[in-house]
Structure formats: C-alpha cells, structure tokens
Amino acid sequence: MRPGSPETLQHPYDPTRIESRWSQEWEARGVFTPRPGGKPFVISIPPPNVTGSLTMGHLLGESLRDLILRWQRMEGREVLYLPGMDHAGIATQNVVERQLEERGTRREDLGREEFVRQVWAWKEQYGGLILKQLRRVGTSADWSRERFTLDEDYSRAVLTVFLDLYGKGLIYRGRYVVNWCPRCQTALSDEEVDKVEREGSLWYIRYPIKGTEKFVTVATTRPETMLGDTAVAVHPKDRRYAHLVGKVAVLPLMRREIPILADEMVDPKFGTGAVKVTPAHDAADFQTGKRHGLPEIIVIDERGVMNENAGDFRGLDRFEARQKVVESLTDAGYIEKIEKHMLAVGQCSRCDTIIEPMLSWQWFVKMAPLAAPAIEAAKRGQVKFYPARWRKVYLYWLENIRDWCISRQLWWGHRIPVWYRGDEMVVSIERPAGAGWRQDEDVLDTWFSSWLWPFATLGWPERTPDLERYYPNSLMVTGSDIIFFWVARMIMAGQQFMGQVPFPHVFFTSILRDSQGRKMSKSLGNSPDPLEIMERFGADAVRFTLIYLTPTGQDLAFDEKRIETGKFFANKIWNAAKLVQMRLGDEDLGPIKESALRLTLADRWILSRFANAVKDISRFLKTYRFNEAANALYHLAWDDYCDWYLEMAKPRWTEEADPEDRRVARWVAWKVLDGILRLLHPFMPFVTEEIWQALPHDGEMLALASWPKAKRAWVDAAAEREVAFLQELVVAVRNLRVENNIAPGRRVPIVVRGTHEQLALIEQLQSQIMPLARIETLTLARDGARPPVAASAVVRGAEVFLPLEGLVDLDKERERLVREADKLLSDLENTRKKLRNQDFLAKARPEVVERERVRLANLEETLEKLKRAQDSMRTAQR
RNA sequence: GGGCGGAUAGCUCAGCUGGUAGAGCACCUGGAUCACAACCAGGGGGUCACAGGUUCGAGCCCUGUUCCGCCCACCA
Numbered sequence: 013m014r015p016g017s018p019e020t021l022q023h024p025y026d027p028t029r030i031e032s033r034w035s036q037e038w039e040a041r042g043v044f045t046p047r048p049g050g051k052p053f054v055i056s057i058p059p060p061n062v063t064g065s066l067t068m069g070h071l072l073g074e075s076l077r078d079l080i081l082r083w084q085r086m087e088g089r090e091v092l093y094l095p096g097m098d099h100a101g102i103a104t105q106n107v108v109e110r111q112l113e114e115r116g117t118r119r120e121d122l123g124r125e126e127f128v129r130q131v132w133a134w135k136e137q138y139g140g141l142i143l144k145q146l147r148r149v150g151t152s153a154d155w156s157r158e159r160f161t162l163d164e165d166y167s168r169a170v171l172t173v174f175l176d177l178y179g180k181g182l183i184y185r186g187r188y189v190v191n192w193c194p195r196c197q198t199a200l201s202d203e204e205v206d207k208v209e210r211e212g213s214l215w216y217i218r219y220p221i222k223g224t225e226k227f228v229t230v231a232t233t234r235p236e237t238m239l240g241d242t243a244v245a246v247h248p249k250d251r252r253y254a255h256l257v258g259k260v261a262v263l264p265l266m267r268r269e270i271p272i273l274a275d276e277m278v279d280p281k282f283g284t285g286a287v288k289v290t291p292a293h294d295a296a297d298f299q300t301g302k303r304h305g306l307p308e309i310i311v312i313d314e315r316g317v318m319n320e321n322a323g324d325f326r327g328l329d330r331f332e333a334r335q336k337v338v339e340s341l342t343d344a345g346y347i348e349k350i351e352k353h354m355l356a357v358g359q360c361s362r363c364d365t366i367i368e369p370m371l372s373w374q375w376f377v378k379m380a381p382l383a384a385p386a387i388e389a390a391k392r393g394q395v396k397f398y399p400a401r402w403r404k405v406y407l408y409w410l411e412n413i414r415d416w417c418i419s420r421q422l423w424w425g426h427r428i429p430v431w432y433r434g435d436e437m438v439v440s441i442e443r444p445a446g447a448g449w450r451q452d453e454d455v456l457d458t459w460f461s462s463w464l465w466p467f468a469t470l471g472w473p474e475r476t477p478d479l480e481r482y483y484p485n486s487l488m489v490t491g492s493d494i495i496f497f498w499v500a501r502m503i504m505a506g507q508q509f510m511g512q513v514p515f516p517h518v519f520f521t522s523i524l525r526d527s528q529g530r531k532m533s534k535s536l537g538n539s540p541d542p543l544e545i546m547e548r549f550g551a552d553a554v555r556f557t558l559i560y561l562t563p564t565g566q567d568l569a570f571d572e573k574r575i576e577t578g579k580f581f582a583n584k585i586w587n588a589a590k591l592v593q594m595r596l597g598d599e600d601l602g603p604i605k606e607s608a609l610r611l612t613l614a615d616r617w618i619l620s621r622f623a624n625a626v627k628d629i630s631r632f633l634k635t636y637r638f639n640e641a642a643n644a645l646y647h648l649a650w651d652d653y654c655d656w657y658l659e660m661a662k663p664r665w666t667e668e669a670d671p672e673d674r675r676v677a678r679w680v681a682w683k684v685l686d687g688i689l690r691l692l693h694p695f696m697p698f699v700t701e702e703i704w705q706a707l708p709h710d711g712e713m714l715a716l717a718s719w720p721k722a723k724r725a726w727v728d729a730a731a732e733r734e735v736a737f738l739q740e741l742v743v744a745v746r747n748l749r750v751e752n753n754i755a756p757g758r759r760v761p762i763v764v765r766g767t768h769e770q771l772a773l774i775e776q777l778q779s780q781i782m783p784l785a786r787i788e789t790l791t792l793a794r795d796g797a798r799p800p801v802a803a804s805a806v807v808r809g810a811e812v813f814l815p816l817e818g819l820v821d822l823d824k825e826r827e828r829l830v831r832e833a834d835k836l837l838s839d840l841e842n843t844r845k846k847l848r849n850q851d852f853l854a855k856a857r858p859e860v861v862e863r864e865r866v867r868l869a870n871l872e873e874t875l876e877k878l879k880r881a882q883d884s885m886r887t888a889q890r
Numbered sequence: 891g892g893g894c895g896g897a898u899a900g901c902u903c904a905g906c907u908g909g910u911a912g913a914g915c916a917c918c919u920g921g922a923u924c925a926c927a928a929c930c931a932g933g934g935g936g937u938c939a940c941a942g943g944u945u946c947g948a949g950c951c952c953u954g955u956u957c958c959g960c961c962c963a964c965c966a
Contacts, residue, residue: 024928207963214966232966245966282965289966296964356963369964401894405961408893412962492961523960531960560914561903566895567959569902576928577914583928591925635906643904643913658925743932750932756921786923842910851946860909860947 013602016707021593025586027550027579031698035147043715044152046092053089054485055081056466057153058498059161061100062135063107066145068524068532068570069491071542072562074149075555076521076638077489081152082694083633084486086719092482093152094469096159097140101425101458102196102362108134108424124423131424145543149551150697152715157478159469161461162426169468170461171429171441173509178439182378183418185430189291189298190417192370193360194316194330198421199374200360201457202414203496205367207356214283214353215338218346219244222260222269228253229348231283233355234293235341236334238263239322240311241270243289245300248274250285264346265337266323275300292371308371316368330368375419375428375454382504383410389513395503398519398636402492409496418457425455463501466514473509485515492520519636522568532570540572552696553578559695560642581646582699585692588654589703592681595665601708604679610672613776615680616728617735618657621648622684623726629691630722642695649688656739657684660780682707687720734773737808738781741774744805745785748814751828752803752821759788763799766792766810804829804881806874811881826885833878840871 038044046052055077060070077093085091108131109119119127146153159166177183191200215235218227228244244261246253257274270289277300278287291301292308301308311322318325318333324340325333341347358367387410389395390403397403419428430452431438438444443451464472466488470479484506490499499518506514524532524539532539546554557578562568611619625648632641657680663669664677686707693700693714704714711717745762754760762785764774771792774781782790798804799815803825806812846852846864853861 021925023926025926230966234966237966277964277966279965287966294964294966296966299964355966405894408962495961525959566903571902571915573915574902580926580928584926587926587929589925594925637906639904640906647913654925655930746931747933750920753920756931757923783923839910846910846947849946853946855946856909863909 014709020706021590025583027552030702031551034698034701038715043713045154046090048090050089052482053084054092054482055487056094056485058490059096059098060142061103062097062139063100063103064142066142066542068539068542072558073521074146074151075558078151079559079694092154094157095153098462099162101420101422105422105424127423148546166468167426169464169472170426172473174429175439185375187373189295189369189371190374192368193365194368195363195365197314199417201417204361205358206361208359209354210357212353212355214351216348217341218348219261222262228256228261228286229284230286230288232288235337236330237290237293238288239266240290240292240309241288242291242306242309243270244272244286245275245278245289246286247278247280250280253286265340273304294369310371312368374417377416377418379413379415382508383413385507386410386504395513396517402520406500418460419454420457422455426461428452428454459497463505466502467510483510484512488515488518522562522566524568524570549575549579552582552699556695559638562639582696584650592685593707596678599678601679601682609676613731613734614660614780616731618684619726620728620731621652622687623722626720627722645691653684659784663779690717690720738777740807742781742785744807744812748803748805759786760814761789762787763791763793763813763815764810770810798884806877809873811877822885829878829882833875836871836875843868
C-alpha cells in the first residue's frame with residue numbers, strides 16, 4: 013500500500029494541467045508496451061492517412077479502442093495497440109501537387125524521382141501530425157512498433173503479395189472500361205466512386221436508317237458520347253424493332269455507318285427501347301461491344317477533353333461538348349425530345365469530379381476466389397460483426413463482388429513490380445538482369461497495401477515472433493464506411509496469406525453527424541476542431557461523453573454542449589475524491605482487514621451496489637454496449653456513491669463520532685472510490701490516474717492496476733431493499749418540506765408510524781438520515797397517536813408526519829393530499845381491473861399476478877392512510 | 891430498382907429476453923450548508939409516427955402506411 017499525496021487534488025479541477033503530465037508518464041514508464049504474462053489482446057489501428065489530422069470521428073474511434081485496451085490491460089491481458097499510418101496515394105500526392113502549384117511548378121517538371129523525393133520530404137516534415145494528436149487523447153499505443161505502409165519492410169510485403177497472386181493467376185492485366193477521374197488523372201476502383209443522385213436530361217436522338225427515310229430513336233443522358241457510338245442495340249424479343257435488326261444506321265454528325273443489333277442487355281421498357289452503344293465510354297456498352305466485336309472509339313481523353321476522333325468537337329471539354337453536340341443535333345433536326353431525368357452520376361470520392369468511364373490498360377485482382385473463404389468465415393461465425401446487421405451488408409458485397417482495379421496512374425505509392433522489354437514481361441520485385449528493362453509506370457491502390465495491415469505490420473512475410481504472438485488480432489474497431497474498402501479485404505487477405513481471419517470480432521462505431529444530421533466532414537467544415545474541444549473540456553471529458561452518447565450502431569448527432577456531461581462528471585469525481593482524501597486523516601488503511609470491520613447497513617448497501625455495478629459494467633463491456641457501461645458507472649458514482657453514501661458517511665467522520673465506526677466509514681468510502689476509479693479509468697484515464705495516485709493505493713499505476721472483481725460476498729439484496737426504503741423516506745420528508753414552504757435551513761421534527769421492521773431500519777441509520785432531510789427530532793412510534801396538525805405522506809405503508817402547528821398551511825396541505833390520492837386512484841383502478849380479469853389470472857405468470865396483488869394491497873393501504881390524513885385535517889380545522 | 895436503419899418529454903437520446911415509460915440538457919421553484927454553484931433539494935412535461943393484428947398484457951413481436959437518413963445497383 014502506498015500513501016496518497018495530500019498536497020494534490022487542488023480546487024478547482026483543471027484537466028489540462030494533469031492530462032499532459034500523465035501522457036508522458038505512461039509512455040516513460042512503458043505502460044503501453046505489451047507486458048508478457050497474460051494472453052495477448054491485440055488491436056491494430058485503422059491507419060489514418062499520413063496527410064490526416066484528427067477529426068471528431070477519430071476521437072470517437074480512439075476513445076472506444078482505448079476503452080477496450082485499458083480495460084483488457086487491467087484484466088491482465090498482454091495488450092498491444094499497434095499504431096501507424098497509411099501513405100494515402102491520391103490524397104498525399106494531391107497535397108504535394110498543390111504545394112508545387114503555389115510555387116508555379118508541376119510534378120511533370122520535376123520528374124518522377126524528384127517528385128517522390130519531395131513527397132517523402134513533406135512526409136518527414138508535416139506527415140504524422142495525427143499520431144502526435146492521438147497522444148493527446150491518451151491512446152495507449154506501443155509507439156515503438158509504429159508502422160507506415162511505405163516502410164521498406166511493409167513494401168516488401170505488398171510486392172510479395174502481388175507476386176503471389178500473380179503466380180496464382182489472381183492478378184491480370186487487361187484493357188477495360190474503368191472509372192477514370194479526369195482531375196486526379198488516374199483509374200479508380202468501384203468503391204472509390206460515389207454515386208450522387210442528380211437531375212439531368214434524357215435526350216431522344218434520331219438515328220437515320222441507311223437507305224430509307226426512316227430513323228430509329230435512341231435515348232441517352234450523355235449525348236456527347238454519341239460521337240463514339242459504334243452500334244445501336246435493341247432487345248432481341250422486342251417486336252417493335254425486330255425489322256431493324258441487321259440494318260445499318262447512320263450516326264448523325266459523324267456520318268458513320270453503324271449496325272443495328274440485338275442484345276439481351278437492352279431494357280425494352282426504358283426510353284425508346286433502342287440504345288446507342290459506345291464501347292469505349294460505358295462499361296455496359298463495352299461488354300456489348302465485346303459480344304458483337306464492335307470497334308471501340310475513344311472520343312474523350314484522360315483530361316476529359318474531346319480528342320481527334322470527335323470531329324468538329326475536338327478540343328472541347330466534355331460538358332461543353334455535350335451542349336454543342338445537342339445544339340448541332342437540334343439544328344439538324346435530330347433531337348426528337350428532351351425529358352427531365354433523375355440519374356446517379358459517379359463522383360471521385362477524393363475530389364468530387366465526375367467520373368469518366370474510360371477504356372484503358374489496367375491491373376486487376378480476380379476477387380471471386382478470394383471472396384469465397386471470406387463468405388464462409390462470416391457464415392461459420394469465425395468473424396462476427398457488431399452490430400450484427402453488418403453481416404448481411406458484408407455478405408451481399410462479397411457474393412456480388414467484382415474484380416478490383418488496383419493500378420493507379422500516380423507516382424506516390426508502391427510501384428507495380430512488373431518489367432517490360434519489347435514483347436517480354438517479367439513480374440519481379442527486383443529489376444531483371446540484362447539491359448533495357450522498363451518498369452511499369454503505375455503504382456498500386458493504397459488499399460492494396462492496407463488490406464495486409466493486421467499481419468504486414470507484424471513483419472510478414474517473415475515469421476517474426478511478433479507475428480506468431482499477435483496474429484490474429486483480437487478485435488477490429490472501425491467505421492462502417494470502410495467495410496468494403498478495408499474490413500472485407502483484410503478478411504480476404506488474412507485468410508489468403510495467413511490462413512485465418514485477422515480478427516474474430518469487428519465492432520463498427522457510430523458515424524458522427526452535426527446538429528442538422530449531416531455527416532461530419534472536413535470538406536463540409538461542420539466538424540468542431542477536436543484539439544480545441546479537448547483544450548476546453550479535457551480529453552477525459554470528451555472521451556467519456558462520446559462513449560456515453562454513442563448508441564451501439566446508431567449514428568450520433570453531435571452537439572458540443574453535451575461534452576459538458578463528461579466535464580461535469582470528471583469534476584464530480586474530483587471533488588468526491590477531495591472530500592474522501594480530507595476525511596481519511598492520517599489513518600493507515602493498509603492493514604485493515606475487511607472481516608474485522610463492523611459494517612453498517614449503509615456500508616453493506618454501497619458495497620452491494622458496487623458489486624452489482626461491477627458485474628453489469630463488465631457484462632456491458634464484453635457485449636460492446638459501451639454507452640450502457642458508461643451510464644451504469646455514471647449512476648453508481650454520482651447517485652449512489654456521492655449523493656447517498658458520502659452524505660450518509662459524513663456524520664460518521666466527525667470528531668464526535670465513534671472512532672471505531674469512523675474507521676469503518678473511512679475504509680468503505682476509500683475502498684469504493686478506489687473501485688470506481690478502476691472502473692472509470694478506461695473511460696477517463698487521466699483524472700482517475702491523478703486521483704488514484706493522490707489516495708492510498710496498491711501498486712505503481714492505475715493504468716496497470718487490476719480490474720475490480722464483482723465480489724459475491726458484497727451482494728446484499730436485503731441491504732439494497734432496506735436502504736431504498738430509507739431513501740424514499742428521506743425524499744418524502746424533503747417533499748413535505750418543499751410543499752409546505754419550510755425554509756431550507758430550518759430543522760423540523762418528524763414522526764414516523766410504521767411496522768417494527770421499518771422502525772428498526774430507521775433506527776439503524778437514524779443519525780445518518782436526519783441531516784439528509786434536515787430533521788431536528790425523529791420520533792418513531794409503532795402505534796403512537798398521529799399528531800393533530802401535521803403534513804403527512806405514506807412510504808411503503810409507513811406514515812410520515814411533519815407536525816408543525818402554525819407552519820403548515822392547512823388548506824394547501826389538504827389540497828395536496830387530495831392531489832396525491834388522485835394520482836393513486838387511476839393506478840388503483842387499473843390494477844383492480846387487471847386482477848378481475850380471469851384471463852390474466854389464468855394465463856399470466858404466477859409471479860406477475862402476485863406482484864399485481866402486492867401492488868394493489870400497497871395502493872389500497874396508502875390510499876387509506878391518505879384518506880385518514882385528510883380526515884384528521886378536517887378535524888384539526890374545527 | 892433492391893436492402894438497411896430511424897421516428898419515445900422542448901432538444902439529444904436510453905429502454906436487455908413483451909409486465910402499464912427513463913437519463914442528460916433546457917425550463918420552473920428554493921438554496922452561498924465547511925467535496926463540488928462544473929453544485930444541492932424539489933417540480934412540471936410523453937394517445938412511445940400512423941393504422942391494423944398477435945397476446946391476459948405491446949414502446950418492445952407481426953403486417954401495412956407515411957416521413958427522415960444511409961448503403962448497394964451497367965434502365966443507357
């Protein structure tokens with residue numbers, strides 16, 4: 013047992029002062045490095061972008077992860093939280109390019125090698141800000157193991173995976189229509205495209221049929237692509253157009269002759285049932301083109317500008333070209349009509365530029381074989397999702413998975429390990445021997461590196477001790493917005509390369525929204541600055557509040573004001589500790605044996621409340637119901653401990669009190685506070701550590717102390733029931749005082765009539781109850797006469813009288829009694845009705861019926877006593 | 891077009907396997923009582939979106955409807 017340090021816990025509580033200190037202390041003392049002994053418990057950080065800075069969303073994620081980590085550490089597990097960052101190809105390249113732009117230069121001017129060098133320089137200088145910010149939150153990460161997806165070792169893992177999948181035939185190169193961002197100048201995966209609903213137009217264009225005066229009308233939302241049309245398609249079973257199949261249409265403006273063909277892809281119910289086919293600029297048309305051997309004519313270049321195949325429209329931006337094409341078509345009489353039309357356009361998730369489907373050479377991963385085991389894993393329960401409904405989302409995606417375009421036309425990233433010389437192609441990490449080899453220009457999608465995160469961070473492909481010990485991880489905590497990008501792919505990679513899923517459980521955090529329900533994002537500018545929030549309220553307050561507010565799996569409308577909940581709570585704990593510290597005196601609590609203490613009813617009550625709370629909180633944490641855990645803790649600490657126990661203990665701490673009992677009250681107050689601090693530590697690590705150190709404590713650090721056990725010997729249902737009665741009694745007296753306008757400072761005499769048992773209970777805690785209700789004298793009378801003029805209340809059958817002749821307003825009191833009785837009346841009626849119902853009596857569970865009977869008896873008794881009180885008021889008036 | 895979530899006190903949200911509604915904030919009343927005014931004591935306030943159904947009993951289960959939000963989708 014170590015003594016506390018009484019000079020601390022000054023008034024007022026100042027979070028910023030203590031928080032900076034403990035972050036350093038914990039790190040300095042190696043609290044966050046895994047301590048061998050227990051079973052490992054491992055979480056990997058969802059690596060933030062190297063360009064990133066802390067958002068409220070991160071703060072929520074970190075609060076939840078650190079809550080679990082600290083709890084598990086206290087449970088004796090060997091805890092590892094592995095931190096690191098993602099190189100974030102597009103995002104990072106964009107940042108540095110913008111910088112270059114300011115200096116009036118472009119990456120092309122620098123050349124690839126120099127540009128990459130400058131990105132690294134940027135990373136060294138500015139990158140990783142977010143990891144520094146995480147320290148402010150109190151995140152218990154093992155910084156010695158920090159990883160970056162472009163670290164040398166990590167890069168080797170990425171390239172090894174490429175080689176492996178290529179060797180298995182799961183990576184291929186091909187020329188397909190892919191999502192192209194004309195601003196970022198790179199291909200994107202389907203997941204990197206956001207579909208946005210917009211109102212557009214549907215243009216109906218007449219394509220003349222060769223050798224006739226007739227025409228076929230097609231409908232399109234993208235008239236500019238007609239310049240690249242190489243066919244018109246109709247459904248094979250569409251009778252309206254059967255006669256046209258095999259004929260030739262003449263493409264307006266271009267005068268190109270294109271076939272009219274039949275294809276199942278066409279939906280006869282949409283538009284006119286005839287569709288223009290542009291194989292080079294539409295993924296579906298591309299497939300149609302392949303089926304029919306159509307030429308692929310590219311009319312839009314990689315910057316979104318019409319090229320030399322676009323005839324007169326060459327050099328125009330694609331949207332400008334759309335207008336001009338429509339104008340030309342209108343002038344020439346080809347437009348039949350224009351309709352308003354809702355459509356979903358693809359946007360680059362990075363820069364919101366409208367995606368251009370483009371035909372190009374790219375590298376792909378064949379996903380179906382990887383998805384199969386990942387589907388199995390979820391179905392067999394080898395990986396579970398919390399909340400469970402995400403399982404369905406996960407399965408649907410995997411069951412309908414499409415191949416993954418992994419090549420990016422960027423410079424920042426893992427360069428594709430493929431080499432060309434003439435017609436030769438070699439896949440190899442090292443440059444092949446011999447002269448003239450040229451490496452593929454593209455880099456890999458960033459997610460192609462981060463999907464390896466749970467094992468590549470541990471040294472894979474080497475079989476390192478870390479990998480042996482810490483794979484698989486124990487849990488993944490992340491946002492549902494990256495379930496496909498990252499979670500599903502990690503599960504696939506884990507099975508493919510490690511032979512087992514990377515984590516048995518995935519917990520999805522809430523998405524934070526602003527008061528208007530919009531997702532908090534940097535681009536909207538509706539996210540408060542987390543660092544500023546932490547400065548103002550303290551990291552503890554923010555952590556606790558976020559956890560307390562976060563319903564499992566529900567979005568959360570965040571309001572800054574609510575952080576006060578956590579701030580006030582921290583303050584409450586601080587002050588309670590201050591009181592306990594003051595009242596402990598120089599008592600040495602170390603040698604005290606619980607068995608030697610004569611516990612009072614109040615002591616047994618709080619110990620029981622505590623033991624039950626430990627059980628509840630532990631269960632809530634195990635089942636990922638974090639908000640409920642926080643809620644239970646809040647009420648244990650504030651209501652039970654501060655408002656009731658400490659108040660009841662105060663009289664026992666005075667000079668006049670019995671020294672032996674004073675010791676008991678000291679010990680229990682300290683013991684329960686110590687327990688509350690332990691329970692609270694994972695939620696509010698800083699303030700709890702500070703307080704714990706200031707009080708007598710067992711061990712070096714609260715962060716390394718043990719999680720409380722729910723002692724069965726402390727559970728005492730009788731004590732809980734009994735104290736509940738006394739609490740109701742106190743509340744009843746307080747009520748009587750307020751209702752009768754008795755000055756708050758004034759002490760009043762109280763008479764209680766009740767059963768022997770009730771009076772005995774009151775007697776036990778008499779001296780502790782009296783100050784709570786400002787009672788001057790407490791008269792306990794089994795059958796004593798009711799005071800002639802008194803305000804009264806009924807508590808569980810016991811009658812409480814406030815006999816203050818002259819002070820009680822008789823009329824008001826009578827009115828109050830009537831009101832009180834009225835309130836009971838409807839309850840009483842309902843209960844009676846229920847008990848008259850034969851079906852209820854026959855079919856409800858016996859204990860439910862019994863409960864109703866007791867309720868009825870109580871109501872009747874209470875009502876009866878209220879009536880008698882009314883009667884006596886009437887008598888008194890005469 | 892398919893799927894998922896939500897609708898409970900003025901606001902933000904709890905409410906576990908069905909047993910007649912809770913918290914915080916806000917509001918009202920009173921209080922400088924030596925842990926805490928970042929506090930204490932007390933109070934008002936809800937046909938649990940709507941309509942049916944199952945059940946002795948529904949905020950909770952089932953069906954449908956209306957709004958709000960999200961995800962997926964090659965009807966151009």
